[in-house]
Amino acid sequence: MKPGRSSPEQTGIWAYLPARPLAGRAGGPLSGLTFSAKDLFGVDGWPLQAGTLAPLPPVEESPLVTRLLELGATLVGKTHLHEIALGITGANRFGGTPNPLDPARVTGGSSSGAAASVALGLCDFALGTDTGGSIRVPAAWCGVVGFKPSKGDPLWPTGGVLPLSQTCDHAGPLARDVEAVMRVQEALSGQQVAVQSWRGLRVGVWNPAGWLDEHAQAALLEAARQAEALGATVSAVTLPDMLDAYSDIVQSEAAAVHASALALDEPGFSAGTLALLRRGAGLTPEVVTAARERRERYGALLAERMNGLDLLLAPAVPTSAPITGQDTVNVAEGSVPLRVAVLRLTVPFSMLGWPVLALPSRTPDGLSVGVQLVGHPGDDARLLGLGRALETRRDSADSAAQPIQTPLP
Template sequence: MSVVYSPMSLRDARFIVAEHGLDALREIVLARAADNHDNAVIQTNAKALPTAESGPLHGIAFGVKDNIDVAGYMTTGACPGLAENLANANAPAVAALRSAGGYVPVKLNMHELAFGITSNNPAFGAVRNPFDPNRSAGGSSGGSGAAVARGVVPFALGSDTGGSSRIPAAFCSIVGFRPSTGRYREGGALMLSPTRDTIGPMTVNCADLAEIDGIITGEHALPALPERPLRLGVLWDKRGLSQSVDHAIASALGRLALSGEIDLVPISASEFEDIDARIGGPVVFNEAFEFWTAFCVNRLGKTLAEFTSTIASPDVRMIFERLPSFAAETREAFLYAHNGGLASLRDTYEQLLRSQQLDALIMPTVPVQPPLIGEDERMQTDAGLVSTFHTVTSHAVLATLTGAPSISIPAGLDRDGLPVALMIEGSRHGDRALLAIACKVEALLAQ
């Protein structure tokens, strides 16, 4: 019988190392990874050890999504066609964490090639939600979310193109971060879109996230918050998709308002509607087509069509089959995005923060409960059947196009015992200020 474990914070992991030694933590991680009933783990290295003799993460194990390079592991993207894609070097974020004393005993499952948000992977198994195994852990970094929530590792790296670190964090009741685009050094990952892609850490709490971000970037201090209530703009269109989620989110926002330390400012922003269809999709289709065409030839010695035949997931295989036509059909919108459309959107976003004198925006990370396993195309909601991908990503997509930092933090459980989460977004390149705000909101929600 599988055992349900509790999340393990950095403090917990350090206590184990201090009291029982490095081997004790590694044995715990490997034992929990072996009890892989949620299909979170797809590669394990029982011989993994710290390469640095000291550092703030000395002896601390962490997990890495399997589209991110870790030297000595295959970077498979959870795709059978990349089973022999050996990484010879660490991605920059992995290198920074390993230099701080951390090590990687596990690589983690995901929606194949990061092109989806359910992590229903036929090759390695559907990543199951720790709160309900009949439901998705989210994606595309589903394995990272489930592994942290289940206490396999104290933190993990995911990636985020359309919400892929924040969505599984929301569904698994942990903290997920999308840093400002470009904040973390690029390279060492299977890409979809250089415009939208970034590595995104996932942790048990905001303090751990602030520490991990500091190690990756070298920016360790958190700025002091203003000596006044924080002004958070509430960007939330209650569409009645889930009464259970709506009620839980309203309750969480109500607690923040009653604290006296948060001023909630209802806002509307029609200019952000349909941005994924107008800008986001065209950017991904064109940039993914360019990256994967070159990758297949230069790395695999194959054509894109030959590689596509190795993809196990029907939804992902369909996207790759149609990538050439998708890119051609959206080329004009893609050029518009890069010739001023994205810049205009980012200016509009920053102007909203300034004109309303907002410290940040706040909204539900996801407006629905986690989809049931198998609800990859359409999911049942209180408003009827809806598109799974577009519904789940509807709030998370904004930051991927504005380039702003975004954090998902747990906001309790709904009446069905499923996690709900609030997402906080700040000014572009104001990551450490946003982290300080998130720590404050997290503390208020815990009261």
Template sequence: MAIQELTSLAGRLNDRRHSSVELTQSYLNRINGAGELNAFITIDEEFSLEQARRSDKRRAKGRTLSPLDGIPIAHKDIFCTKGMLTSCGSHILDNFISPYDATVIEHFNRSGAVILGKTNMDEFAMGSSGETSWYGIIKNPWDTGRVPGGSSAGSAAALAAGLCPAATGTDTGGSIRQPAAFCGVTGFKPSYGRVSRYGMIAFASSLDQGGPIARSAQDAAIMMDVMAGFDERDSTSVPQDDVHFSSELGAELRGLRIGIPGEFFGAGLDDSVEKAVRDAIKTYEDMGAQIREVSLPNSELCVPCYYVIAPSEASSNLSRFDGVRFGHRATDYDDPIDMYMKTRAEGFGPEVKRRVMIGTFALSAGYYDAYYNKALKLRRLIAEDFDKAFEDCDVLMGPTTPTTAFPIGDKTDDPIAMYLNDIFTIPVNLAGLPGISIPAGFDASGLPVGLQIIGRYFEDARVLSVAHQYQRQNDWHLRQPEGYHS
């Protein structure tokens, strides 16, 4: 079966060309044949096939629940799935069989979609390369010597290799968009508050947002139709009208004002990435959009600001992993404190420990004002930079990442070099805006380049629609890596 977008898969199910069981089995077979990518943590074939059988029965009775009924979807292992291991890529949750479903999973279940499996990820979503998981390094199907990006590494790698037709991810500082760029797929981070965080294991609560990794912006919109919506159980969920994202893809590009932040094209940006991104922007201009220069003056300080706020929130969120109520507990200890210290020493990997310690320091008495509060103030200036830029334009465009996928091991000894991967994605999280990465060509080594499109707060539909118009003009998003052709 050739590579399929969600609409054509749904069409094939409707035409009875495949059953959901056949479709699900074919993806399970592909997953089994691509173990070298290490894209999945959990596969439960019987569970998936049972869901598929139920979908086939519904279809036979003409009672399908949604356009995704019977379509297998892979989920990042950060979303709690009832009765299934939900590890978040961490040793400390290696035995955590979730007693409940995340709201996002509930939504997919209600839509009749099949859970295809749980994808591998950087531990607690802390990583930009897919190298920090307790379950091992995830590989990029375009070049298995290179990283797929992170933290939604398994979702992006699986999709690129055709192991699933679409997947979920989460994005705290770029964790959907950056791996999507490195793997040549489409990754959408919705506006903060658009998708429920209930049951999505928290890393940095004021930044985390779930979203789709899909073949195209249209597929991402179909996924958003299921994922988005107000949720009483998430106190940060924003009351919102039901938007049918996939019906709002017909953006008029004539007269669309596209802002190009000069700061996104400075030193450190790879030449071939810059060329591909400028070509993409030229395509928009040819389609009638107006291009204008804008400025986000505090861009350079976004990464430092983020590496105070995110670790601070993480140090608080991750305090729940103490070996008392769930998860790993050390075996020998003298008293409760000793038990916590040993449990967490054994359960967390080096990057998680690093960030929890930085966050603990930034929040500690005597340093709170100099670090945490300082970062919050800077965050306001960063958000205001976006407000100002959006006075003159409707969307912003630039590269998703400064380079294409780098070799495995290249940056593991230098945390700061690793953090700087997210220099163009982090600002978007700090301001809570919607952003998408779409494939925009390849560099000289044949590695995919991502174009990032950023929208105003809650203008998610516009971002998806602008991305979709580009994808109607080319087929970058449908290319597949050698050796993984389906």
């Protein structure tokens, strides 16, 4: 892509790369760091295409981008995403973003370019959004860290971001390690984010073994083993598939966001995106209300299962990244549609607004899966501190293998 131009024909990472980056304020706590922004964030003077040819509603300037610039970080460009953020592979009307670990594979979406930009060292951190897994999935598949804050966290506002679902949307960062995420969190909050001890913690482990392949299963069990090695007590937790509520809520809200484009004879969306939006537009108020009621029940169930626990460990993805164009994956229970296989692992925590830190885990073939660390709402700083401690443990040379003491399903 030529500097200073937005080239829709260009596939890859950058949706827009300016002639000169937007420099952050000198002397700020984030001075010296660079970041990218997913092409849903409003940036003054920069185009916003959201990976589509459809006309978009207006988007104001993002207060999060403005705040990061004030804190000293420099914005280098805007990254590609899955079309209007309604998908998990990263495909859009201009192509897609190849996976940095294997260009034949998808990066994951919807924050595809965001994950690739940090994985390739093009910036220090990236702004993404997460409605059903859109930070955590590409983070896991690209081998980087992704953080989805608690819903409504004022440090990570979604104003100035093209919405997909007001109920489920979050803004958050991706980076190569937890330490970088902690530095951004500290700058935004003005408070230190301390590394936390796992000693004495009560940790639940959600292990839907039938939904995982051997690599995703091994990553989860290894994280549980490391939690025990750090002094935590682990126990099994079960959760249901919550996609029935999520899909109706998100697709109906997305259709409302893009109602003007849907009224056109030729809206400009890809066939797959258009079908999802048409479905959402066709849902009756009674169906959407029933979905919201199921969401409330799922929220109560998650709170019940997390009662007495400090943290939950869960798989981030069911397998490593699939080949581009692959629409099913093979897990222990058999062949499953890709969208279902991925989202049923990540949806509960974005639909219900709980904070999640996704940590990558490399597979023997050089690809990546990952685990989710789920904290209680509002406990974001502590979650990051625990994530940093686990990251350090995983990276240390003396992390000797030890059998997990608590049987898991």
